[in-house]
Amino acid sequence: MATWDWQVFCRDTVTGDPQSGCFGQGGDITYLDWMLSAWGWTLSVAGFSLIVALTVGSLMGIARTTPSRALVFIGNAWTELFRNIPLLVQIFLWYHVVPSLILPLREVPSFVLVVLALGFFTSARISEQVKAGIQSIPRGQRYAGLAVGLTLPQTYRYVLLPVAFRVVIPPLTSESMNIVKNSSVAFAVSIAELTLFALQAQEETSRGVEIYLAVTGAYFVSAFAVNRLALFIEQRVQIPGTLGAAR
Numbered sequence: 001m002a003t004w005d006w007q008v009f010c011r012d013t014v015t016g017d018p019q020s021g022c023f024g025q026g027g028d029i030t031y032l033d034w035m036l037s038a039w040g041w042t043l044s045v046a047g048f049s050l051i052v053a054l055t056v057g058s059l060m061g062i063a064r065t066t067p068s069r070a071l072v073f074i075g076n077a078w079t080e081l082f083r084n085i086p087l088l089v090q091i092f093l094w095y096h097v098v099p100s101l102i103l104p105l106r107e108v109p110s111f112v113l114v115v116l117a118l119g120f121f122t123s124a125r126i127s128e129q130v131k132a133g134i135q136s137i138p139r140g141q142r143y144a145g146l147a148v149g150l151t152l153p154q155t156y157r158y159v160l161l162p163v164a165f166r167v168v169i170p171p172l173t174s175e176s177m178n179i180v181k182n183s184s185v186a187f188a189v190s191i192a193e194l195t196l197f198a199l200q201a202q203e204e205t206s207r208g209v210e211i212y213l214a215v216t217g218a219y220f221v222s223a224f225a226v227n228r229l230a231l232f233i234e235q236r237v238q239i240p241g242t243l244g245a246a247r
Helices: 006-010 031-063 069-083 087-101 103-107 110-135 139-147 152-167 169-189 194-205 208-237
Strands: none
Touching: 006 031, 006 208, 031 069, 031 110, 031 169, 031 194, 031 208, 069 110, 087 103, 087 110, 087 169, 110 152, 110 169, 139 152, 152 169, 169 194, 169 208, 194 208
16 A cells, blocks of 8 residues: 655655655745745636636626617627537637737736636636626616616616626536636646646656645645635625525
């Protein structure tokens, strides 16, 4: 029966020598240092991608519920385009194809391209959820807002969206957790995140069990933290008297 060697994280990444305290000194980097840095990149990719996804997805979801045929077409086209192309293919398109078509993007770091690809991919799913949230509100509320003299944008801002976004918090929680897990595809374009760390560290140390268990734990902690944060927000903004308000 093979024994586990968790001291692998205390080794120097260059010499393989053990380091006291598991953190490098004087410019030395241990595998623990490397993993924590990779974890930071994972959270950065996920965080910025989530901002892009929430912003664009909300706009597209709102556009699909307006009376404007042009806005509905744009929202539907965006959603169908980005949700029907596999994420990994979109990563490669943004990294290899789009910069050759839009020359200024050649100077853009690969981190930004991955954030855009993951953010736009997730925005298509959020668009569906925002659309469903708005459509779940009785039409009478929209008509009531217009009847009291509010413009359509004001009706969305003050009447529809405050309720709709409360409705879609649970599915948005799932998407936020998914974006943390989907950030692993960034390894395909050499972003130094957790999955790339795991692949390279396992090759160098031949300690795949310890490396992959640690990386799995990091992904779990990240997704669980997002889940708890979303639950806290959901409880704080819950409309009194609705299902789950007393939780």
